[in-house]
Amino acid sequence: EAGVTQFPSHSVIEKGQTVTLRCDPISGHDNLYWYRRVMGKEIKFLLHFVKESKQDESGMPNNRFLAERTGGTYSTLKVQPAELEDSGVYFCASSSLTGGTEAFFGQGTRLTVV
Amino acid sequence: DQQVKQNSPSLSVQEGRISILNCDYTNSMFDYFLWYKKYPAEGPTFLISISSIKDKNEDGRFTVFLNKSAKHLSLHIVPSQPGDSAVYFCAARRWTGTASKLTFGTGTRLQVTL
Numbered sequence: 001e002a003g004v005t006q007f008p009s010h011s012v013i014e015k016g017q018t019v020t021l022r023c024d025p026i027s028g029h030d031n032l033y034w035y036r037r038v039m040g041k042e043i044k045f046l047l048h049f050v051k052e053s054k055q056d057e058s059g060m061p062n063n064r065f066l067a068e069r070t071g072g073t074y075s076t077l078k079v080q081p082a083e084l085e086d087s088g089v090y091f092c093a094s095s096s097l098t099g100g101t102e103a104f105f106g107q108g109t110r111l112t113v114v
Numbered sequence: 115d116q117q118v119k120q121n122s123p124s125l126s127v128q129e130g131r132i133s134i135l136n137c138d139y140t141n142s143m144f145d146y147f148l149w150y151k152k153y154p155a156e157g158p159t160f161l162i163s164i165s166s167i168k169d170k171n172e173d174g175r176f177t178v179f180l181n182k183s184a185k186h187l188s189l190h191i192v193p194s195q196p197g198d199s200a201v202y203f204c205a206a207r208r209w210t211g212t213a214s215k216l217t218f219g220t221g222t223r224l225q226v227t228l
Contacts, residue, residue: 004157031214042116043158043203043218056213091157095214101146101207103216105157 002026004106006092012112018080021109025074025094032075033095033103034067038088046090049075061086082113117141118206120219127226133191135222137204140185144206148216149178149189152201161202162189194226 007022025032034046046065047057051072060067064083069075079086089110093103119138127133137147145166150158164171164178164187171178177190191198204219 033214033216035216035218040220042118042220043205043216045215045217048213048215050212056210056215059215093157101148101163102160103214104160105150107155107157 004092004094004104006090006106006109008109009107010110010112012114013082015084015113016081018078019082019111021077021079021090021092021111023075023077023092023094023106025092026096026104029094029096029104030072031095031097031103032069033093034075034077035091035093035105036088037091037108038085043091046077079111082111084113087111087113116220117144118204118217118219120202120204120222122222123220124223124225127194127224129196129226129228130193133189133194133198133224133226135189135191135202135204135224137187137189137219138185139187139206141206141208141217142185143208144217145209146207147178147180147187148205148207149176150203150205150218151198152203152221158203191224194224196226196228199224199226 005024032049037043045059048055049069066078089108093105095103148163149161152158201221205216
């Protein structure tokens with residue numbers, strides 16, 4: 001069974017440009033999460049989808065970040081326009097049970113804004 | 115305001131000995147605590163968890179202890195193996211009834227030496 005996959009694995013963009021990250025959760029997992037790790041610090045929660053609905057987006061930094069999960073399958077996270085402080089590793093995770101404790105993480109997308 | 119803290123950024127242990135990784139938290143609303151292991155260029159991998167109503171959970175070489183009054187948990191690895199060398203993240207879950215959010219510590223890099 002395929003795990004959580006994220007595309008691209010690396011992205012280098014200039015300040016002011018737009019970047020879209022994609023996450024394909026494990027098949028059948030209704031819950032999808034986005035997290036971010038900046039400069040080797042803690043991994044911070046961004047938001048939680050249940051199917052196509054945003055259950056909690058309290059961790060989204062500002063309105064330059066837009067997450068979508070049309071059809072309740074894969075998800076995209078768009079940053080527009082990107083700023084230098086957006087650099088970091090963006091992780092996606094999925095889980096089958098909304099109340100479950102174990103979430104499976106993807107390998108992450110390393111975003112560098114120059 | 116860091117709600118989950120791992121005060122030791124690194125730890126070095128000899129193969130065969132016990133590794134003890136520590137974690138402190140401040141929020142009494144957390145209901146589950148988890149440990150994740152992370153290798154370079156990979157996403158975090160779930161290791162073991164413990165409910166807030168328990169004080170110990172064991173899985174093979176890994177045991178997690180929870181001291182709720184002290185708001186402290188620890189991960190014990192016995193015996194430590196070279197393959198255990200990785201960054202270990204402590205995470206705490208807050209379940210709102212409809213949404214789940216993990217709050218991570220900054221990680222402890224464990225090196226198991228021969």
